[in-house]
Amino acid sequence: MRRSFAVMVVAALVACQSQQSPAQQRAAVPDEVRRDTALTPQFPLHSTLGGKLEAPEGLEVDYFARNLSGVRFMVLGPDGAVYASRPGAGAIVRLADSNGDGTAEDVKTVLSGLNEPHGMAFFRGAFYVAETDKLTRFAVGTDGRPGGEGTVIATYPGSSGHSTRTVIVGPDSMLYVSVGSRCNICEGDVPHRAVVLQVNPATKAVRPYSVGLRNAVGLAVNPATKAIWVTTHERDNLGDDIPPEEIDILKDGADFGWPYCWGNRQPNPEYHDAARCAKTEPPALMMQAHSAPLGITFLTNATQLAEQYRGDALVAFHGSWNRSVPTGAKVVRVRIVDGKPVSYEDFVRGWQDANGSRWGRPADVLVMSDGAVLISDDTGNAIYRVHR
Numbered sequence: 257m258r259r260s261f262a263v264m265v266v267a268a269l270v271a272c273q274s275q276q277s278p279a280q281q282r283a284a285v286p287d288e289v290r291r292d293t294a295l296t297p298q299f300p301l302h303s304t305l306g307g308k309l310e311a312p313e314g315l316e317v318d319y320f321a322r323n324l325s326g327v328r329f330m331v332l333g334p335d336g337a338v339y340a341s342r343p344g345a346g347a348i349v350r351l352a353d354s355n356g357d358g359t360a361e362d363v364k365t366v367l368s369g370l371n372e373p374h375g376m377a378f379f380r381g382a383f384y385v386a387e388t389d390k391l392t393r394f395a396v397g398t399d400g401r402p403g404g405e406g407t408v409i410a411t412y413p414g415s416s417g418h419s420t421r422t423v424i425v426g427p428d429s430m431l432y433v434s435v436g437s438r439c440n441i442c443e444g445d446v447p448h449r450a451v452v453l454q455v456n457p458a459t460k461a462v463r464p465y466s467v468g469l470r471n472a473v474g475l476a477v478n479p480a481t482k483a484i485w486v487t488t489h490e491r492d493n494l495g496d497d498i499p500p501e502e503i504d505i506l507k508d509g510a511d512f513g514w515p516y517c518w519g520n521r522q523p524n525p526e527y528h529d530a531a532r533c534a535k536t537e538p539p540a541l542m543m544q545a546h547s548a549p550l551g552i553t554f555l556t557n558a559t560q561l562a563e564q565y566r567g568d569a570l571v572a573f574h575g576s577w578n579r580s581v582p583t584g585a586k587v588v589r590v591r592i593v594d595g596k597p598v599s600y601e602d603f604v605r606g607w608q609d610a611n612g613s614r615w616g617r618p619a620d621v622l623v624m625s626d627g628a629v630l631i632s633d634d635t636g637n638a639i640y641r642v643h644r
């Protein structure tokens with residue numbers, strides 16, 4: 257009798273649990289600690305790229321380009337080509353799919369000798385490259401391709417610590433450049449580092465726009481709200497599941513907490529300054545700790561994806577480096593409701609094996625003019641194309 261009662265209890269618990277959403281199943285973990293782990297994808301994932309990756313039903317993944325050592329960020333050029341950075345090589349590469357078969361057969365280095373070039377932006381007939389220590393402007397020729405000698409528009413601290421820099425054009429026609437911290441956790445960086453700078457490309461005036469961002473690598477303008485969204489890497493050495501990685505929505509003058517606070521105004525143990533944290537801006541979305549979110553792109557023009565995706569965004573997770581069980585190395589879809597990120601789910605995965613080893617690490621995501629999506633991989637040295 258006792259045994260049958262126990263069986264009934266277990267059966268009831270299993271039945272109850274299976275009806276809960278993944279978010280409800282984790283409801284016992286407080287929001288401040290972990291509002292994380294990817295929810296179940298809306299569309300089931302299936303095997304693609306010859307069994308190497310998984311993507312949502314109705315989409316396939318193929319190689320757009322290969323043998324691009326250390327390829328990182330991407331931007332669409334006015335000539336219809338894709339421009340990609342290779343920070344380690346000091347180079348910018350132009351990739352064109354001239355015959356429209358989904359593969360770039362025309363791959364050429366257009367700029368070289370740069371100092372760890374990472375983010376890029378085309379704006380008003382010029383090409384801006386965020387090098388590790390400066391923002392440089394190049395002329396764009398009548399053929400739509402950048403070249404010639406660069407002009408330095410802004411300088412900022414480089415080299416030590418977080419070295420990648422990203423630049424985007426804001427909704428106000430200003431440039432925004434992220435400059436990550438020099439350390440994991442330390443005072444004295446703000447306002448020169450751990451910031452997103454606003455750069456006036458006409459006057460070259462530079463000022464901190466938002467501060468307390470340890471390492472905001474992905475930047476994008478939400479086309480619906482015109483707000484600047486950033487992906488932010490939070491600190492190490494507080495365990496496997498805190499602090500969460502962040503999507504932050506920038507505001508002029510806002511302090512997003514680092515180094516004093518993590519997550520939703522939680523004081524860091526080095527400073528335990530709750531009063532200061534109460535005045536900081538909490539993240540818009542918290543994601544699995546140590547995921548290392550990099551590039552972010554909105555899906556408004558991703559017409560090869562099902563309509564359900566179009567109001568949402570994709571984020572490339574580069575993956576953890578010091579978590580006991582490795583996490584990340586995938587691309588996630590961030591669902592957006594009323595201009596705010598509300599949850600995230602796996603979109604393309606498979607770069608990480610079950611034992612935690614990886615053959616690739618996603619770095620950036622880009623919507624092509626034909627409505628397909630590109631994913632760069634700085635470890636697999638490739639760019640993939642996600643298409644219908």
Ligand SMILES: [Ca+2]
Pocket residue numbers: 352353354355356357358359360361
């Ligand atoms: Ca081609």
Ligand SMILES: [Ca+2]
Pocket residue numbers: 468502512513514517518519537538539
């Ligand atoms: Ca924060």
